[in-house]
Amino acid sequence: MNGSLPNLRILDLTQGIAGPFCTKLLADYGAEVIKVEPPGQGDPSRRAGPFPGGAPHLERSGLFLHLNTNKLGITLDPATSAGAALCRELVHRADMVVESFHPGTLEALGLGYAALRQLQPALVLLSITDFGQTGPYRDYKGSELVLQALGGPMYSRGLPDREPLKYADNVGQMLAGLTAAVAALGAIFLARYGGIGQWVDVSIAEAILGSVERGATGYQYTGEIARRLGNQAAGTYLMGAYQCKDGYIGVQGGGRGESWWPRVYAMIGMPELAADPRFSTPEAREANRGELDALWYSWLLDHTREEVFAAGRAARYPLAPVNTPADLVSDAHNQARGFFVEMDHPEAGRLLYPGAPFRLSAVPWLARRPAPLLGQHNEEVYGGLLGLTREKLAALRQAEVV
Amino acid sequence: MSGSAPLAGIRVLELGEGWVGPWALTLLSDLGAEVIKVEAIQHMDMTRGPVAPPPGLPTYPGKEPGPRPWDSNLSFYVANRNKLSLTLDLARPRGRELFYGLVRISDVFATNLVTGVPQKLGVDYESLRAVRPDIIVLAASGFGARGPYATHVAMGGSMDAAAGHTWLRSYADLTPDTVSASTHLDTVASVSGALALLMALYYRNETGQGQFIDLSGCEAFMPHIGEAIMDYTMNGIVRGPSGNRHPTQAPCGVYPCHGEDRWVAISISSDTEWERFCKALGDPAWCRDERFADVVGRRRHQDELDRLIAGWTRQHDHYEVMRILQGHGVPAAAVLDNREVYEDPHFVSRGFFQPVVHPDLPPIPLPGVVWKMSETPGGIHRYPPRLGEHNALVLKEILGLTAAAYRELEAEQYIGDTPLPGLVV
Numbered sequence: 034m035n036g037s038l039p040n041l042r043i044l045d046l047t048q049g050i051a052g053p054f055c056t057k058l059l060a061d062y063g064a065e066v067i068k069v070e071p072p073g074q075g076d077p078s079r080r081a082g083p084f085p086g087g088a089p090h091l092e093r094s095g096l097f098l099h100l101n102t103n104k105l106g107i108t109l110d111p112a113t114s115a116g117a118a119l120c121r122e123l124v125h126r127a128d129m130v131v132e133s134f135h136p137g138t139l140e141a142l143g144l145g146y147a148a149l150r151q152l153q154p155a156l157v158l159l160s161i162t163d164f165g166q167t168g169p170y171r172d173y174k175g176s177e178l179v180l181q182a183l184g185g186p187m188y189s190r191g192l193p194d195r196e197p198l199k200y201a202d203n204v205g206q207m208l209a210g211l212t213a214a215v216a217a218l219g220a221i222f223l224a225r226y227g228g229i230g231q232w233v234d235v236s237i238a239e240a241i242l243g244s245v246e247r248g249a250t251g252y253q254y255t256g257e258i259a260r261r262l263g264n265q266a267a268g269t270y271l272m273g274a275y276q277c278k279d280g281y282i283g284v285q286g287g288g289r290g291e292s293w294w295p296r297v298y299a300m301i302g303m304p305e306l307a308a309d310p311r312f313s314t315p316e317a318r319e320a321n322r323g324e325l326d327a328l329w330y331s332w333l334l335d336h337t338r339e340e341v342f343a344a345g346r347a348a349r350y351p352l353a354p355v356n357t358p359a360d361l362v363s364d365a366h367n368q369a370r371g372f373f374v375e376m377d378h379p380e381a382g383r384l385l386y387p388g389a390p391f392r393l394s395a396v397p398w399l400a401r402r403p404a405p406l407l408g409q410h411n412e413e414v415y416g417g418l419l420g421l422t423r424e425k426l427a428a429l430r431q432a433e434v435v
Numbered sequence: 436m437s438g439s440a441p442l443a444g445i446r447v448l449e450l451g452e453g454w455v456g457p458w459a460l461t462l463l464s465d466l467g468a469e470v471i472k473v474e475a476i477q478h479m480d481m482t483r484g485p486v487a488p489p490p491g492l493p494t495y496p497g498k499e500p501g502p503r504p505w506d507s508n509l510s511f512y513v514a515n516r517n518k519l520s521l522t523l524d525l526a527r528p529r530g531r532e533l534f535y536g537l538v539r540i541s542d543v544f545a546t547n548l549v550t551g552v553p554q555k556l557g558v559d560y561e562s563l564r565a566v567r568p569d570i571i572v573l574a575a576s577g578f579g580a581r582g583p584y585a586t587h588v589a590m591g592g593s594m595d596a597a598a599g600h601t602w603l604r605s606y607a608d609l610t611p612d613t614v615s616a617s618t619h620l621d622t623v624a625s626v627s628g629a630l631a632l633l634m635a636l637y638y639r640n641e642t643g644q645g646q647f648i649d650l651s652g653c654e655a656f657m658p659h660i661g662e663a664i665m666d667y668t669m670n671g672i673v674r675g676p677s678g679n680r681h682p683t684q685a686p687c688g689v690y691p692c693h694g695e696d697r698w699v700a701i702s703i704s705s706d707t708e709w710e711r712f713c714k715a716l717g718d719p720a721w722c723r724d725e726r727f728a729d730v731v732g733r734r735r736h737q738d739e740l741d742r743l744i745a746g747w748t749r750q751h752d753h754y755e756v757m758r759i760l761q762g763h764g765v766p767a768a769a770v771l772d773n774r775e776v777y778e779d780p781h782f783v784s785r786g787f788f789q790p791v792v793h794p795d796l797p798p799i800p801l802p803g804v805v806w807k808m809s810e811t812p813g814g815i816h817r818y819p820p821r822l823g824e825h826n827a828l829v830l831k832e833i834l835g836l837t838a839a840a841y842r843e844l845e846a847e848q849y850i851g852d853t854p855l856p857g858l859v860v
Contacts, residue, residue: 083666095665174766182700182768201603207659216806218633231810243805273616283596351590353597385668395646
């Protein structure tokens with residue numbers, strides 16, 4: 034078997050980040066993903082960086098290269114009638130269509146769910162949009178920052194006297210893409226083994242809100258709004274990032290989990306504190322927080338990231354160094370597990386990519402092919418899959434349909 | 436859930452705690468799988484909290500722990516809907532044998548206990564495969580099942596640091612130790628676990644083979660910051676934290692609004708959006724400043740631009756700024772607090788939050804299913820289970836134990852619905 038998802042063909046009409054990440058996850062594990070891009074310019078993420086040497090090039094965008102591994106790439110303009118007809122031919126041969134157009138776009142092209150299910154009753158159509166197919170914000174414009182503001186825990190992240198702070202980079206859209214992949218396979222299950230197709234509506238804002246913001250329910254519990262408290266929120270003491278001798282470490286533990294504290298004291302070389310009345314109960318720790326802080330911070334500043342990490346491992350206490358992207362690549366554990374994989378791309382060259390998000394014992398994650406060049410697999414798909422002649426394909430190219 | 440739910444007929448055993456294991460299986464239960472959450476009166480999910488908490492903690496409804504605080508803790512409540520709860524002492528042979536009996540009639544076993552613990556309990560993949568050859572086993576942990584850090588204890592906050600998120604998400608002008616803690620890694624690891632399980636179920640259905648899934652929370656996350664990683668592997672550039680700013684968009688930030696601690700997020704990705712933005716503000720003179728004419732200039736003069744924008748946003752309510760700007764096609768959003776999010780007209784209109792009726796607790800709605808399926812919408816059909824609530828259902832009806840055998844298990848404290856005295860979480 035050629036991966037974990039044999040016999041699964043996906044027509045991928047998505048662009049940007051969330052949709053392509055969803056289909057990447059499936060392609061990397063063996064689904065046949067046919068990525069459809071507009072002729073000429075392609076997916077907008079081709080124009081996003083980083084680029085080698087900072088020089089923009091449609092085939093060298095780091096973001097695009099990362100998000101589109103293992104896919105076949107074709108070009109197609111579904112706004113032309115010939116393009117829409119080709120699209121229907123492809124849908125006919127696919128198990129699932131994934132799209133990320135603005136709500137209503139597919140319908141306007143005659144390719145909405147009602148039309149597509151006529152072609153293929155057990156078809157799964159998965160739509161990934163910023164705010165979903167319904168509701169007052171359906172036509173609003175999203176962005177990573179905007180989606181995290183509405184759906185994320187941003188309001189309660191950061192310092193009390195500063196502005197709320199988002200999570201890094203595009204992690205909201207990435208989480209939504211991941212969530213959409215779960216929904217996709219769920220729907221595929223029912224289509225494949227139950228014969229029932231359906232339309233799946235994934236809103237990026239909801240994907241973030243539904244899985245991230247467990248704190249949202251806190252208001253329902255207490256009637257209190259979660260505020261920004263900075264690094265050391267009351268009741269979650271020893272949680273967050275702290276400075277040590279040569280950098281920073283990240284910790285989660287302590288809190289009110291009483292079984293954690295003896296491990297903290299063992300880790301900092303003072304196991305006797307577990308029986309010390311100043312530090313042996315939550316109330317006592319709170320009352321003597323200044324003293325405890327002094328012990329903790331001075332121990333940290335006496336030790337390097339590596340030393341702190343090693344002490345945490347020995348004491349079975351959850352902490353780790355605050356790693357930069359460079360640290361991730363050089364990290365001994367990541368290297369031992371072979372997390373980063375090398376792939377050769379005809380335009381961007383040989384590069385190291387982030388690898389498998391999880392390891393399946395029966396079939397490996399596969400770096401079968403790098404991201405496609407724009408229209409790279411037109412002949413393979415239009416000729417091989419749809420049986421179009423060379424002449425017909427040339428005519429379509431001439432008419433800028435592909 | 437109806438018989439046509441995507442995962443109807445799939446039975447899952449969960450030996451999970453915290454967030455990663457439980458939330459992964461909640462997603463499968465949302466798709467219709469029968470998830471049996473296995474705990475013990477000797478050791479329960481840590482999110483059930485202390486057995487005898489002091490009064491006044493915000494993790495209990497109305498800050499009242501009530502007679503069974505382990506059934507109402509916020510952290511447990513938000514992560515465990517739609518499941519059955521079984522208590523079973525796996526540390527004793529009879530408990531383990533019963534567990535193997537359940538494995539024989541289950542499709543999936545999922546755990547996020549630290550690497551090494553499932554082995555000690557005899558519930559590792561090799562042991563379970565001997566019981567059921569096509570079993571699918573998910574072992575989720577902070578660093579994975581092998582490698583130098585494999586047995587290291589991890590939680591969301593420490594994984595956040597190890598996997599590169601803490602570094603990248605700080606305020607750009609401050610050191611990383613000023614940023615709030617985040618458990619985002621827990622979320623990513625759990626949703627990744629759900630995806631891995633679906634892939635393994637699909638593969639088993641197609642080929643008849645089960646398998647072992649090794650999930651490292653750190654590895655699950657690193658592809659989410661692929662852009663920053665690629666900048667390093669491509670160019671040797673180590674990106675620092677960017678706060679709320681964006682490598683190519685400007686302005687991009689969070690601005691103060693009228694009222695106490697109210698904010699709006701605005702991001703502008705093209706000159707067209709900039710034009711619309713200026714129009715929405717009524718074309719003030721500073722919008723025509725040459726320095727802001729293109730994105731290069733707007734990025735170079737971001738600090739000044741931000742001050743000017745704040746001068747406008749301060750005059751308006753955060754929702755009003757969102758409406759004005761979105762009305763002109765500019766990406767903007769009120770930064771919602773955890774009360775507003777429940778009341779927001781969009782989420783309300785989509786029915787995102789769903790009521791939960793719990794026999795012992797006030798009605799506390801939860802964020803609902805995170806996707807909308809046209810044929811099998813699913814929903815919250817079981818409240819987060821009380822400890823051991825489904826012991827009889829699981830052991831007598833599903834596993835077929837006699838009433839006498841069941842009573843004996845109770846008497847010998849293999850099962851129960853109340854944590855044993857002295858249990859420390």
